[in-house]
Amino acid sequence: MIEPLDRAITELKKLPGIGQKTAERLIFHLLTRDPEDVRRLSDALIDLVEEVDRCKICGNFSTGDKCEICADSRRNQEKICVVSRPWDVTKLESTQKYDGLYHVLGGLINPIEDVSPEDLAIDDLLERAKKEEVREVILALEPKTEGESTSMFLVKKLRPLDVEITQIAQGIPVGRELEFMDKATLGKAFEGRRDLN
Amino acid sequence: MIEPLDRAITELKKLPGIGQKTAERLIFHLLTRDPEDVRRLSDALIDLVEEVDRCKICGNFSTGDKCEICADSRRNQEKICVVSRPWDVTKLESTQKYDGLYHVLGGLINPIEDVSPEDLAIDDLLERAKKEEVREVILALEPKTEGESTSMFLVKKLRPLDVEITQIAQGIPVGRELEFMDKATLGKAFEGRRDLN
Numbered sequence: 091m092i093e094p095l096d097r098a099i100t101e102l103k104k105l106p107g108i109g110q111k112t113a114e115r116l117i118f119h120l121l122t123r124d125p126e127d128v129r130r131l132s133d134a135l136i137d138l139v140e141e142v143d144r145c146k147i148c149g150n151f152s153t154g155d156k157c158e159i160c161a162d163s164r165r166n167q168e169k170i171c172v173v174s175r176p177w178d179v180t181k182l183e184s185t186q187k188y189d190g191l192y193h194v195l196g197g198l199i200n201p202i203e204d205v206s207p208e209d210l211a212i213d214d215l216l217e218r219a220k221k222e223e224v225r226e227v228i229l230a231l232e233p234k235t236e237g238e239s240t241s242m243f244l245v246k247k248l249r250p251l252d253v254e255i256t257q258i259a260q261g262i263p264v265g266r267e268l269e270f271m272d273k274a275t276l277g278k279a280f281e282g283r284r285d286l287n
Numbered sequence: 288m289i290e291p292l293d294r295a296i297t298e299l300k301k302l303p304g305i306g307q308k309t310a311e312r313l314i315f316h317l318l319t320r321d322p323e324d325v326r327r328l329s330d331a332l333i334d335l336v337e338e339v340d341r342c343k344i345c346g347n348f349s350t351g352d353k354c355e356i357c358a359d360s361r362r363n364q365e366k367i368c369v370v371s372r373p374w375d376v377t378k379l380e381s382t383q384k385y386d387g388l389y390h391v392l393g394g395l396i397n398p399i400e401d402v403s404p405e406d407l408a409i410d411d412l413l414e415r416a417k418k419e420e421v422r423e424v425i426l427a428l429e430p431k432t433e434g435e436s437t438s439m440f441l442v443k444k445l446r447p448l449d450v451e452i453t454q455i456a457q458g459i460p461v462g463r464e465l466e467f468m469d470k471a472t473l474g475k476a477f478e479g480r481r482d483l484n
Contacts, residue, residue: 091377092350098335101328106316107309117335118374119303121348125336131298132329138295138314139322151318153289177315180288 144176147218149194149211151176159183159192166190168225170218172244174198174232182230190228193218198236199243207243215244219253226254233260233278341373344415346391346408348373356380356389363387365422367415369441371395371429379427387425390415395433396440404440412441416450423451430457430475 145157169190231237261279342354366387428434458476
């Protein structure tokens with residue numbers, strides 16, 4: 091195979107979920123497209139890594155020192171929602187149910203993969219939580235072992251501070267049938283039952 | 288979502304088989320990679336469309352006017368294998384069972400999609416087949432309706448010339464069980480049976 095084809099396939103195969111077949115299919119597709127389209131894709135990827143930075147305050151994706159959420163004074167400054175990764179912010183924002191701020195930890199405590207509390211933006215969170223205006227820290231970490239233990243660690247650290255600590259609800263996803271839910275989720279759904287009176 | 292993220296997702300979604308979810312996953316992966324890696328991918332895509340051309344003789348992928356196969360005088364100049372698309376050449380070359388030349392038609396005759404013989408490199412093929420050194424034209428078009436009718440059309444055009452016309456074998460793929468083969472393939476396998484004496 092000629093060099094430019096081979097190199098494009100090699101580079102595409104480094105992406106997650108893209109094997110030889112998919113890379114070939116993509117390449118052959120690109121070769122039938124207008125070169126301008128391919129240039130737009132290529133530029134978008136370069137701009138992505140050159141322009142997308144992390145917010146110095148919360149760790150969210152940002153094009154400057156401060157992300158759009160931290161820079162928006164209309165956001166409720168009393169609440170900080172703690173997430174693991176920046177894309178969790180994107181996901182939670184899509185609900186349009188939350189008007190507060192965020193804090194991205196950058197991962198979860200995981201002794202097996204050698205991620206300790208010092209590797210995460212936990213000290214920054216505690217500093218932010220100490221501020222007078224902050225009243226509630228909402229934990230929105232993934233409901234799996236590492237998320238639970240990171241949440242527990244954060245609760246221990248946050249408890250001495252004068253803030254309310256809450257966690258987003260775990261339970262039955264909307265539209266799912268009880269029959270197909272796992273026991274752990276059903277247990278959480280029971281524990282988190284709401285009073286409807 | 289911030290502009291560079293949004294734009295990268297929009298561009299990735301134009302690729303076949305990549306939807307919103309996959310595009311997001313790729314983007315988030317790229318953002319955790321070394322920017323140099325992303326630049327290499329971006330450069331490879333640009334080089335792909337800028338450097339990969341079509342061979343002026345056979346229509347195969349090429350980095351100059353002549354592809355590696357047409358430029359190689361050790362290839363058997365007596366045989367021309369006719370394929371639909373340039374990547375069929377790559378595929379057939381991978382077998383290492385063929386030492387002749389190729390001819391890429393650029394598609395198949397398809398009245399429904401308005402592809403007529405004039406849209407394909409058929410006249411070029413006939414010109415090449417007329418050359419004294421050419422003794423065999425091997426048809427290797429996809430064994431589906433359009434492939435079959437294009438092959439039939441080519442046979443009609445090639446018959447007056449002094450060349451042998453052959454077609455690659457259709458039959459049971461290696462390693463497949465008879466039980467799961469379709470009737471058409473089994474029929475072709477019978478028709479194409481070989482004498483083992």
